Amino acid sequence: MPIIEVQSLYYSYPGSKEPSLIDINFKANEGEFVVISGPSGCGKTTFCRALNGIIPVSYGGEFKGSVVVDGLETTKHQVYEIAQKVALVFQNPENQLFCTSVEREVAFGPENLALSREEIRCRVDEALEMVGISHLREKSPDELSGGEQQKVAIAALLTMRPKVLVLDEPTANLDPLSARSFLKLLARLNEEMGVTVLLVEHRLEMVSHLADRCVIFDGGKIVLDGPPREVLYSDTASRLGIGVPKAVLVAKRLKLQEITKAKPLTSWELADLVRGIKP
């Protein structure tokens, strides 16, 4: 059974004429790493918020279809129930950290769940360790860099032991180096803990090789859904103007596929291929 199942989802924000999501059908299996991309305003953010139920529960608006997460239908349960299954990381780290120390921040979730103190302590230590920010424990979120703040946001969600991590452009405010280290962390969590990852990201250059699947949104609809190599080499992808990796563009211009069958995604894959071609 898929861990996330979205069926003919339609949603329009209260007071807006145009729907933000139209007839979305989407499935994700446990342990999958899915990258979601698409032009601005295509419904990615709305889709993320529909996955843990804050849409439609907190936002209202017109909602049709169904979103089922680990057997729970979002409209039939409270957000705090769904939140224990689906962890949502937002774009701006500053607005999702509201405590005055990293440790308190990370403990906030399990405190709400009224777990025992020992259990909270254990989960907090574990999450800080896993994300590699144990040394920041005493700091105030205000004193941290953007990359560190996003790591705190992840740790704060991991303490609730979610099955799915949904991240809405988490690297948008980060410099390339911090972004890379953050994405590596995601890949590690996915691999070691088996957490399902749904990552909204424009920098496909950095993530497409990590992903099992690539989903492209446009105008509130899913227009492409498949393995990254299929999706990114398709004509639709280049037409939409999403951040197709440079290696893909070069390979297409070189018409590499006429020579080899391979579809390189990264610059090093491309380099290896080119070196391997005998004149």
Added chain:
Amino acid sequence: MKVLAGFDYRRGKTPIHKLDPRSKLVYLVLYSALTVYFKNPLILLLLFVSTIPIVSVGKIWGRWGISIKGSVFFISFIFIFNFIAQVLSGSTMADAVLSGISMSIRFVALISIFATFFLTTSPEELTQSMVQLKIPYDYALTFNMAMRFVPTLGKEAGHIMDAQKSRGLELEKGNLMTRIRNYIPVLIPLIISSFRRAELVADAMESRAFGASKKRTSLYVLTMGSNDYLFIAISALSFLLLLSLNLFAGIA
């Protein structure tokens, strides 16, 4: 607004920092009451001087000093206004001067008492003590978040001011009224963005299971130690001593 340096908490490991916020709260309430109650400038000076050992043990000379220096600006206002009010209400010159001096010392003493409290008490411990004093968690959390977002809002106001200045807004021009009016293009975006931020913060809180249970656990529980009882005892005894001065020696 250098007086605000008195609210700029930094982590510390001194015995004063380690005191339970509740015992410091007892001190804060008792001593503020005394400061408001007494009029005698010598007693008020004594109350001010009594904060100095705390400043010294708490090693907060730097920010405490800035905050006291910053209050000097207000003192001149307080002195002049108080003096004028006293003279107008028919006091003699000498009484008016004395009352002005008392008022000024009282102000500085209050600033000092509050500064020693806030400079040595972390917002999270203060929040926790509120929870343990049976204040509903929602209120305690609101207080904690206010402390957390003050610097963020300050930063944001700076950005908006820069953006508006680069479009030609002149903040430091004109008389008082125009200057106030000049700030409207800064305030409106700031207020709107704060509302948006509040929504996003609410989303983040809901995503972290806020409201999942009626009785939530706290990772930390504050406990009173022997230092706390000692501190409360000293505060209470000196409080009673000063009050008896008032009752038996008639010093007001």
